[in-house]
Amino acid sequence: MTDINTKLETAEHPENLRRVAIDPVSRVEGHGKVTLLLDENDRVHQVRLHIVEFRGFEKFIQGRPYWEAPVMVQRLCGICPVSHHLAASKAMDMIVGATLTPTAEKVRRLMHYGQMLQSHALHFFHLCSPDLLFGFDSDVAKRNIVGIAAAHPEIAKQGVLLRKFGQEVIRITAGKRIHGTGSVAGGVNKNVSIEERDYLLKDADQMVAWSADAVGIIKRLFSLNPELYNNFGTFQAHTLNLVRADGAMDLYHGGLRARDMNGQTLFDHYDYSHYWDEIFEDVKPWSYMKFPFLRSLGPETGWYRVGPLSRVTQCDFIPSPLAEAERKTFIAHDGGNAAKATLGFHWARMIEMLHTAEMIRELLHDPDLQGTDLVSKGERQERGVGVIEAPRGTLIHHYKVDENDQIVRCNLIVSTTHNNQAMNEAIRQVARQFIDGKKLTEGLLNHIEVAIRAFDPCLSCATHALGKMPLEVELLGMDGARVDLLMRSGDGVVSC
Amino acid sequence: MEFPVSDTFQLDGKPVVFETGQTVMQAALAAGHYIPHLCYHPEFKPHGSCKLCTVKVNGRTAASCTMPAEAGLEVESDIDELNALRRTLVQMLFAEGNHFCPSCEKSGNCVLQALGYDLEVHSAGFRHQFPDRPLDASHPDILLDFNRCILCELCVNASAEVDGKHVFALAGRGNSKHLIVNAESGLLKDTNIALTDKAMSVCPVGVIIKKGVGFSTPIGERRYDQRPISQQALDDAPRPPSGEAHD
Numbered sequence: 144m145t146d147i148n149t150k151l152e153t154a155e156h157p158e159n160l161r162r163v164a165i166d167p168v169s170r171v172e173g174h175g176k177v178t179l180l181l182d183e184n185d186r187v188h189q190v191r192l193h194i195v196e197f198r199g200f201e202k203f204i205q206g207r208p209y210w211e212a213p214v215m216v217q218r219l220c221g222i223c224p225v226s227h228h229l230a231a232s233k234a235m236d237m238i239v240g241a242t243l244t245p246t247a248e249k250v251r252r253l254m255h256y257g258q259m260l261q262s263h264a265l266h267f268f269h270l271c272s273p274d275l276l277f278g279f280d281s282d283v284a285k286r287n288i289v290g291i292a293a294a295h296p297e298i299a300k301q302g303v304l305l306r307k308f309g310q311e312v313i314r315i316t317a318g319k320r321i322h323g324t325g326s327v328a329g330g331v332n333k334n335v336s337i338e339e340r341d342y343l344l345k346d347a348d349q350m351v352a353w354s355a356d357a358v359g360i361i362k363r364l365f366s367l368n369p370e371l372y373n374n375f376g377t378f379q380a381h382t383l384n385l386v387r388a389d390g391a392m393d394l395y396h397g398g399l400r401a402r403d404m405n406g407q408t409l410f411d412h413y414d415y416s417h418y419w420d421e422i423f424e425d426v427k428p429w430s431y432m433k434f435p436f437l438r439s440l441g442p443e444t445g446w447y448r449v450g451p452l453s454r455v456t457q458c459d460f461i462p463s464p465l466a467e468a469e470r471k472t473f474i475a476h477d478g479g480n481a482a483k484a485t486l487g488f489h490w491a492r493m494i495e496m497l498h499t500a501e502m503i504r505e506l507l508h509d510p511d512l513q514g515t516d517l518v519s520k521g522e523r524q525e526r527g528v529g530v531i532e533a534p535r536g537t538l539i540h541h542y543k544v545d546e547n548d549q550i551v552r553c554n555l556i557v558s559t560t561h562n563n564q565a566m567n568e569a570i571r572q573v574a575r576q577f578i579d580g581k582k583l584t585e586g587l588l589n590h591i592e593v594a595i596r597a598f599d600p601c602l603s604c605a606t607h608a609l610g611k612m613p614l615e616v617e618l619l620g621m622d623g624a625r626v627d628l629l630m631r632s633g634d635g636v637v638s639c
Numbered sequence: 640m641e642f643p644v645s646d647t648f649q650l651d652g653k654p655v656v657f658e659t660g661q662t663v664m665q666a667a668l669a670a671g672h673y674i675p676h677l678c679y680h681p682e683f684k685p686h687g688s689c690k691l692c693t694v695k696v697n698g699r700t701a702a703s704c705t706m707p708a709e710a711g712l713e714v715e716s717d718i719d720e721l722n723a724l725r726r727t728l729v730q731m732l733f734a735e736g737n738h739f740c741p742s743c744e745k746s747g748n749c750v751l752q753a754l755g756y757d758l759e760v761h762s763a764g765f766r767h768q769f770p771d772r773p774l775d776a777s778h779p780d781i782l783l784d785f786n787r788c789i790l791c792e793l794c795v796n797a798s799a800e801v802d803g804k805h806v807f808a809l810a811g812r813g814n815s816k817h818l819i820v821n822a823e824s825g826l827l828k829d830t831n832i833a834l835t836d837k838a839m840s841v842c843p844v845g846v847i848i849k850k851g852v853g854f855s856t857p858i859g860e861r862r863y864d865q866r867p868i869s870q871q872a873l874d875d876a877p878r879p880p881s882g883e884a885h886d
Contacts, residue, residue: 206774207742208782210853215742318858322741325857333857518855547776548850 151571154180154189163583177591179574187579190571192563192595201553209238209527209544210328216540216555217322222265224322225258225313226533229395230540233529235328237416238544240521246514247330252395253506254316254325255531256499259394260350261309262534263451263496266599267357268302271489274593275364280586298360301353305496308343308350312503315339330518340507347504351465354497358469361490365476373477375576376485376569376594379404381437381446382453383422383561385532388412390459392498394532401437401447402457409439415530418539424556432563435556446564449536450598451491456482463505466498485569488597533558535599559600569594648712657708664692664704667716668876673869674716675725675758677732677750678791679704680841681877683800689732689791691725691754722758729755730764737769737786738844744853745845747861751789753868775820777828781839782848788818793841801837806830818846 154160160180180189200219204212213231217224229251236243243251273286276295285294292299310320315335317323325331365372386400387393398412401421410421424433425442436445447453456474461467473481473490481487506512529540536558543552559566573594578587647654648663650672657666662685667674678689687702694703695715703716715721732738732751740746754760772785790809795818798806806827810819822829832838839847858864863871 208774208776208848208850208853210851211742211744214744214854215739218741323858324854327854328851332855548782549774549776 151187151190151574152567157189160188177570177595179578185578185580185582187574190567190574192567192570201555204542204550204553206549206551208548209235209542209550210548212540212542212550212553213326213328214322214324216553219555221321223258223262223534225254225317226531226538227540228317228323228326229255230529230531230533230538231542232326232328233396233531234527234540234542236529237524237527238542239329240523241329241519242521243330244514244516244519245511246334247517247519248395249506249509249511250316250331250334251326253335253503253512254313255395256503256506257309257312257316259309259499259534260354260496260503261306261313262599263492263499264302264305264309264357266534266596267361267489267493267496268299268305270599271593271596272298272302272360274589274596275361275489279589279593280584283585283589286589301356305350305353305357305500308346309499312343315343327518329520332517334514334517335507335512337513340512343503344507347500347507350500351497351504354493354500355465355469358490358493358497361493362472365486365490369477372486373480373484376572376597377480377483378485378565378568378572379483380448380565380568381409381440382457382482383437383447383449383537384454384457385415385530385537386412386458387462391462392454392458392460392495393462394454394495394499396531399530399537400457403440409437415539416526416528418528418530418541422539422556424560432560433556434563435561436564447561448565449558449561450488451495451534451536452482452484452488453536454532455491455494461494461498463498463501465501466494469494469497485572485594485597488599492599535559536561559598562598562600566595566598566600569597646710648708648710648714650714651717655708655714661708662704663694663696663701663706663708663712663714665877666708667703667714668873671873672716673872674703675722675754675869676704676872677754677789677843678793680793681875683793683796683841686792689728689789691728693721693724695721725754726758726760727764729758729760730762732789733760734763734765734767735770736788737767737772739786743787743845744848745787747856747858747864749845749863750843750868751787753863753871756863757868772817775825775827776850777826778830778832778850779828780834780850781827781832782850783818783820783827784846784848785818787844788846789844790816790818791843793843794818794838794847797841798832798836798838802832804831804836804838806832806836806838 157180160182163179163181176193178191178193179187181187200216204216207215212235213228216231217228220227269288272291273288276291277286288299313323314320317325325333381401381403383399383401385393385397387397399415399418400411401409403409413421421438422435423438424435426433434446436442437447438445455470461470473494525543527542531538538558539556541554542550545551570591573590577590581587645656645658647656650667655666655670655672664674664676664679674692674694676692679685679692685704687705690702692703693700696706697713729751733755738751740752743749746752775783792809795807795809798804805821808819808821809816811817819825820827820830834849839849
């Protein structure tokens with residue numbers, strides 16, 4: 144088996160190395176930083192992405208009534224709250240023994256597709272297009288969405304309106320654009336009226352067209368600079384994602400599929416209600432974020448990658464025609480090596496955005512959306528597990544509820560946590576490729592961010608405004624004295 | 640038979656017709672004038688504890704829910720000075736309990752929250768006390784979330800006066816005052832409360848909860864989504880049969 148990592152995780156003799164810290168990487172969902180240990184020749188010996196976040200929700204949801212979970216727990220995120228809203232709802236469906244009505248499931252799916260669309264649009268157009276269209280080490284003053292709006296006004300406008308459309312889908316299904324209440328234990332609290340449907344339908348074709356254009360943008364970037372895009376931060380990883388019973392991509396529901404880095408299936412269509420038999424979480428002393436791994440492979444080599452790159456490359460097909468055609472192109476790219484490319488995340492993400500735009504358009508024609516049978520109930524259960532494919536990857540919610548209807552245990556494994564080790568590996572690759580042996584510059588610093596951003600982790604929330612991640616890189620000599628300091632403030636100003 | 644006598648007093652410069660025996664609050668609401676209030680409920684004897692309905696009567700402060708209406712009174716209510724004090728009172732209530740509106744199922748139907756919006760409470764104002772108040776979820780159909788209690792006593796009165804059960808009471812003094820359940824175990828499951836009790840429907844906040852209902856009402860259809868409390872309270876107020884008192 145190829146060594147899938149741990150090199151560069153821990154230096155053999157850290158006492159002789161100087162430490163460079165990028166702190167903070169961002170601060171939403173807590174606080175993240177990157178540390179590098181370099182020798183006197185600027186060779187990299189250790190790279191770590193530390194997530195110093197506190198996930199209090201698992202604790203303070205304890206004692207609360209179960210029906211509160213979908214609304215309360217979604218507050219842990221401002222980017223993809225719908226994912227938490229729905230994952231918790233799915234867990235509560237199990238608690239109340241519900242079998243969803245067609246209306247309930249379709250309204251939820253519509254909500255979820257709206258969430259995926261707006262989140263992917265936000266990430267690609269607002270956060271990453273400045274890096275991709277201007278260059279990773281381009282003029283930092285222009286490397287933001289304002290610069291994009293000036294240089295590529297039509298692209299910027301499409302990004303804004305795609306996101307707006309997704310937010311409107313969420314508003315109509317959940318009651319609010321952010322932190323709605325539409326999904327409840329056992330179903331939904333509203334349907335989609337004819338007026339609401341028609342309001343969304345009038346823009347649905349345009350959203351599909353713009354999403355297809357967005358796939359075209361990232362394809363062109365790969366073709367214009369294949370050396371960079373195919374190889375930047377590239378590494379092999381095992382994968383985990385949900386798939387439908389027929390192997391199709393299904394972002395809302397399905398069984399778990401895990402494959403090793405060579406494409407061999409480890410388990411397939413696995414009932415996620417017993418996820419703990421296959422997935423376990425390891426702890427490392429230098430990060431507050433756990434490191435999930437596949438039990439069958441163990442903590443050292445069992446880490447895996449989730450998210451668009453895994454979903455698009457590991458599903459058997461995408462059940463919407465335009466996205467499926469793009470998936471085939473992506474799979475064939477670079478001799479089938481797209482699955483390893485960290486920047487392939489962007490390509491896969493845009494294919495998913497196209498898929499969700501197609502699914503929204505299709506669902507809006509479904510009369511079940513106007514149904515009035517919204518909630519169901521069955522035999523009460525003690526334990527509930529909800530798994531969904533969130534924009535950033537597989538999201539697991541797990542609750543235990545006592546006989547008084549109070550939650551007594553909660554475990555959340557969010558997408559960013561699944562990708563913890565994968566993100567570490569990506570920045571280690573980037574450090575090897577671009578930083579090893581070189582003097583630090585802002586542009587080099589941004590290469591690390593570009594690798595982290597490709598995963599669209601929740602810890603990049605701080606950059607979701609204008610891509611102005613506040614960063615501080617401190618270069619210390621072996622005696623601990625500061626040799627160099629590079630800072631970028633929240634307004635994007637870089638100073639030395 | 641003695642007929643009620645009508646007369647008028649002035650509220651913020653406008654004449655308000657009242658009948659003998661009415662309080663300033665009752666007369667004002669019946670005439671279509673809103674005075675912010677929290678513990679006042681038209682079906683129960685007022686006790687003037689929340690002080691949110693404080694007005695100035697001939698220059699002196701008084702609780703309008705207990706102040707008898709009299710001819711010729713000069714009452715001030717909607718003035719900056721009093722609204723600032725009301726805002727402070729609401730801030731204190733929020734700081735005293737654990738009011739997490741974002742995940743509270745009473746959000747949109749909560750009087751305290753609606754008053755916060757109506758009085759433009761934009762910040763906490765005081766350090767939150769974060770009291771430790773465990774839930775009582777022992778009853779199969781009803782949950783008590785003491786975190787949200789504002790000690791208005793409406794449930795105490797409803798249970799005693801209407802339901803005849805005395806399920807609730809207030810215990811302790813000062814900052815330690817709190818709502819208790821009148822059972823040897825202290826648990827709701829050991830009382831004879833029922834879903835049909837009046838006490839189930841009077842809580843202005845989210846203490847007394849029917850289990851399993853949660854967020855079944857969509858955003859946009861909740862009580863205060865469409866109309867602010869200043870309008871909703873007028874709809875709820877008892878009216879003279881002819882309604883001619885509205886201006």
